Amino acid sequence: MNPSETLSDKEIGLGWHPKRVLLILLIFSIVMMFAAFTSGYIVRRDEGNWREFDLPASLLINSILIALSSASMQWAYASARKDEIGRVKTGMAITLVLGLAFLVGQYYSFGDLVAGNTYFGGADANPSGSFVYVLMGVHAFHLVTGLVFLAVVLKRVLNYQVHSRALLSIGNATLYWHFLGGLWLYLYLFLLLNH
Amino acid sequence: MSDMAAKPNLSPGVQTQGGVGSAPVPATEHGDHLHHDDHEHHDQHWLWKYVFSQDHKQIAKQFLITGMLWAILGGTLSSLFRLQLGWPEGSMEWLKPFLGKWIEAGKLNPEFYLALVTMHGTIMVFFVLTAGLSGTFSNFLIPLQVGARDMASGFMNMLSYWFFFLSSVVMFSSLFIETGPASAGWTIYPPLSALPQAIPGSGSGMTLWLVSMALFIVSQLLGGVNYVTTVINMRTRGMSMSKLPLTIWAFFLTAILGILSFPVLFSAALLLIFDRSFGTSFFLSDIYIAGQALSNQGGSPVLFQHLFWFLGHPEVYIVIMPAMGMVSEILSTNARKPIFGYRAMIGSLIGISLLSFVVWAHHMFVTGMNPFLGSVFMFLTLIIAVPSGVKVFNWLATLWRGNIRFTAAMLFSIGFVSLFISGGLTGIILGNATLDIQMHNTYFVVAHFHLVMGSSAFFGLFAGVYHWFPKMFGRMMDEKLGYIHFWLTFAGVYLVFMPMHYVGIAGFPRRYYAWTGFDAFSQFADMNKFISIAAIIAFLGQFIFIFNFFYSIYRGRRATQNPWNSTTLEWTTPINPGHGNWPGEIPAVYRWPYDYSKPGSDVDFIPQDVPYSKTQSSNLPYEQELAE
Numbered sequence: 001m002n003p004s005e006t007l008s009d010k011e012i013g014l015g016w017h018p019k020r021v022l023l024i025l026l027i028f029s030i031v032m033m034f035a036a037f038t039s040g041y042i043v044r045r046d047e048g049n050w051r052e053f054d055l056p057a058s059l060l061i062n063s064i065l066i067a068l069s070s071a072s073m074q075w076a077y078a079s080a081r082k083d084e085i086g087r088v089k090t091g092m093a094i095t096l097v098l099g100l101a102f103l104v105g106q107y108y109s110f111g112d113l114v115a116g117n118t119y120f121g122g123a124d125a126n127p128s129g130s131f132v133y134v135l136m137g138v139h140a141f142h143l144v145t146g147l148v149f150l151a152v153v154l155k156r157v158l159n160y161q162v163h164s165r166a167l168l169s170i171g172n173a174t175l176y177w178h179f180l181g182g183l184w185l186y187l188y189l190f191l192l193l194n195h
Numbered sequence: 196m197s198d199m200a201a202k203p204n205l206s207p208g209v210q211t212q213g214g215v216g217s218a219p220v221p222a223t224e225h226g227d228h229l230h231h232d233d234h235e236h237h238d239q240h241w242l243w244k245y246v247f248s249q250d251h252k253q254i255a256k257q258f259l260i261t262g263m264l265w266a267i268l269g270g271t272l273s274s275l276f277r278l279q280l281g282w283p284e285g286s287m288e289w290l291k292p293f294l295g296k297w298i299e300a301g302k303l304n305p306e307f308y309l310a311l312v313t314m315h316g317t318i319m320v321f322f323v324l325t326a327g328l329s330g331t332f333s334n335f336l337i338p339l340q341v342g343a344r345d346m347a348s349g350f351m352n353m354l355s356y357w358f359f360f361l362s363s364v365v366m367f368s369s370l371f372i373e374t375g376p377a378s379a380g381w382t383i384y385p386p387l388s389a390l391p392q393a394i395p396g397s398g399s400g401m402t403l404w405l406v407s408m409a410l411f412i413v414s415q416l417l418g419g420v421n422y423v424t425t426v427i428n429m430r431t432r433g434m435s436m437s438k439l440p441l442t443i444w445a446f447f448l449t450a451i452l453g454i455l456s457f458p459v460l461f462s463a464a465l466l467l468i469f470d471r472s473f474g475t476s477f478f479l480s481d482i483y484i485a486g487q488a489l490s491n492q493g494g495s496p497v498l499f500q501h502l503f504w505f506l507g508h509p510e511v512y513i514v515i516m517p518a519m520g521m522v523s524e525i526l527s528t529n530a531r532k533p534i535f536g537y538r539a540m541i542g543s544l545i546g547i548s549l550l551s552f553v554v555w556a557h558h559m560f561v562t563g564m565n566p567f568l569g570s571v572f573m574f575l576t577l578i579i580a581v582p583s584g585v586k587v588f589n590w591l592a593t594l595w596r597g598n599i600r601f602t603a604a605m606l607f608s609i610g611f612v613s614l615f616i617s618g619g620l621t622g623i624i625l626g627n628a629t630l631d632i633q634m635h636n637t638y639f640v641v642a643h644f645h646l647v648m649g650s651s652a653f654f655g656l657f658a659g660v661y662h663w664f665p666k667m668f669g670r671m672m673d674e675k676l677g678y679i680h681f682w683l684t685f686a687g688v689y690l691v692f693m694p695m696h697y698v699g700i701a702g703f704p705r706r707y708y709a710w711t712g713f714d715a716f717s718q719f720a721d722m723n724k725f726i727s728i729a730a731i732i733a734f735l736g737q738f739i740f741i742f743n744f745f746y747s748i749y750r751g752r753r754a755t756q757n758p759w760n761s762t763t764l765e766w767t768t769p770i771n772p773g774h775g776n777w778p779g780e781i782p783a784v785y786r787w788p789y790d791y792s793k794p795g796s797d798v799d800f801i802p803q804d805v806p807y808s809k810t811q812s813s814n815l816p817y818e819q820e821l822a823e
Binding site: 010011013014016017019021022025028030032033035037040043044047050051120121122123125127128130 | 419
């Protein structure tokens with residue numbers, strides 16, 4: 001059955017659409033995954049035999065890119081609330097481009113890490129460096145899912161299926177995108193403070 | 196849907212039997228088909244109806260039958276290693292046609308023994324008691340009992356089953372590869388599991404294990420987010436959280452535990468995959484194999500244990516809480532009494548859920564942890580006895596002076612309480628770090644968790660199947676076969692695990708392939724033989740259930756609409772509900788789910804969808820106010 005068909009005669013619950021609740025719960029599971037990684041990182045670091053590493057400066061540029069993409073996404077969402085569909089398209093296109101640029105930037109940062117003798121695996125690797133690649137890589141994987149989500153919503157925008165009375169999809173995409181951006185900023189700050 | 200439209204709809208009162216009088220007629224008449232759009236399922240292809248179904252009831256049956264197949268396999272594996280433990284000198288040549296090269300000169304291959312134990316644990320904990328238990332009953336009961344037409348997302352729900360199926364295929368295929376399936380125990384501790392050189396089972400078998408578990412975790416997350424969303428968002432009018440049946444509360448909290456703990460196992464598995472295949476050293480350091488030092492430096496195997504048990508401990512509550520919920524419901528229905536302490540039952544479930552996240556290191560007392568840390572975890576662990584005690588007290592108080600009907604489901608529920616007490620008591624012993632260090636590597640631990648988690652959860656599963664079978668298949672299971680199944684299983688479980696406590700206290704070590712080399716343990720030869728015979732008989736007894744299940748699907752006595760005279764919403768649907776569950780409007784809910792034998796009422800149960808205005812004679816003063 002279509003959930004929306006029966007929503008009117010339901011208990012109110014949290015007052016959110018089921019799809020919003022599903023997304024929030026999935027975000028919680030992603031949070032737990034990174035909580036496991038970062039707490040494992042701290043536990044491992046405190047046991048000694050931990051090689052210090054230098055974070056590449058390029059990560060700062062990537063962080064700025066992803067912060068900007070969150071701003072453009074918010075602008076797209078606000079424009080959708082005001083039914084300014086042209087701006088929604090522009091905002092989402094900028095977000096997609098910035099998101100892709102972030103991914104490319106992360107790829108180059110991998111190169112910078114290797115140049116700084118921080119390796120993922122092999123005889124010269126230490127868990128400290130391996131953790132950096134895992135954190136960046138798993139985050140990048142989720143960012144790809146975010147980009148797919150954005151692309152699907154952008155298609156809906158192009159079909160005029162997103163407007164001030166149909167904000168669910170773009171609202172969910174905005175929420176997920178902000179989460180991914182915030183998650184990266186947390187990871188960046190975490191690595192800055194704990195390398 | 197189309198076949199339902201042709202049937203006359205019957206109100207709950209008409210079809211009840213065996214109860215005292217008949218239930219009052221609910222406020223909502225379901226006979227009204229006018230507002231219901233049943234245009235979409237007329238020409239559904241069988242593939243979409245039975246295989247790639249998005250109907251929660253169909254998905255529940257898929258989970259149940261897959262889980263049953265896994266349970267047969269898991270039981271078979273345990274019978275094989277019980278043969279080895281019971282008759283260590285006996286010839287196993289007769290098994291050669293089945294096991295092939297794993298039988299060498301009439302003896303079970305020791306490495307295959309480890310594989311058997313590993314796969315038995317993995318299959319039973321994850322595939323049977325997680326997917327088979329909460330996958331089946333969360334799917335089946337949540338929409339029916341909260342009054343929803345289906346899950347929040349039928350599509351994700353379907354994906355949840357098929358990820359489980361895929362995970363099952365991968366795990367099953369690992370049984371047939373040359374180096375054998377994973378053999379490092381169901382807890383897959385590195386470095387044993389991380390190094391293919393360590394044992395054959397850490398080769399491709401371990402890789403398949405990890406791939407299978409990753410798929411399994413995806414399945415659990417897709418299912419879990421759906422269960423939680425459905426409970427939060429899809430409740431019918433009047434079904435406030437404080438009117439939910441305890442089954443739903445249990446499934447709801449179980450799903451939350453899964454959402455929060457399975458991702459951590461995913462993290463651990465991912466890091467282990469990197470260690471195994473990509474040359475990282477998260478869990479490996481200073482390892483010499485055949486005199487050669489490995490290049491891995493700086494890893495910590497104890498880190499894996501922390502990550503694993505952060506899932507692993509909530510996991511045992513993921514296994515037991517759905518059983519607790521169903522047992523509460525079945526005890527109350529068949530004792531014809533309200534559940535004792537409804538809110539305390541919810542509170543204790545919440546308490547157990549919260550505590551489950553802060554006790555994981557009690558599995559690791561022997562890893563050399565700081566004794567102060569150990570005593571913190573010991574303290575937190577022992578607190579779990581409080582909510583568990585509340586639950587046991589309330590179950591017993593529900594039975595106290597009840598008008599008990601000993602259905603098969605009721606017997607299994609009472610059996611559950613018995614096993615939970617017997618196994619829980621030894622939990623208090625093992626929760627103490629000093630005692631655990633003494634007992635940790637003995638059969639005492641095996642006996643403890645098989646009683647409190649394994650057997651109890653199985654009893655909950657059986658109780659649930661016997662109780663909700665009429666709703667699943669529209670027919671009744673045979674009660675007499677149910678009794679035989681119950682007594683064989685109940686006696687069997689105690690006869691297997693009680694002696695295990697004894698040999699455990701005496702120091703008999705677990706995980707050993709053979710103990711005949713140690714004089715100290717040879718006195719337990721008869722005891723081990725006894726355990727093995729009891730285990731194999733109890734296992735064979737399960738085929739009575741399997742027969743009963745499949746026979747009753749086709750030949751069982753036809754069920755009435757509400758065969759147990761129960762109050763919850765699933766019994767207000769037609770005998771064989773279609774997709775959408777209620778042909779007409781979804782009933783509204785006016786009262787809690789445990790109005791059994793209410794004083795002043797001329798029937799001994801009042802369904803949730805009967806308003807107070809229709810039960811003037813039994814209303815309490817505050818209910819009378821609601822009625823006016």
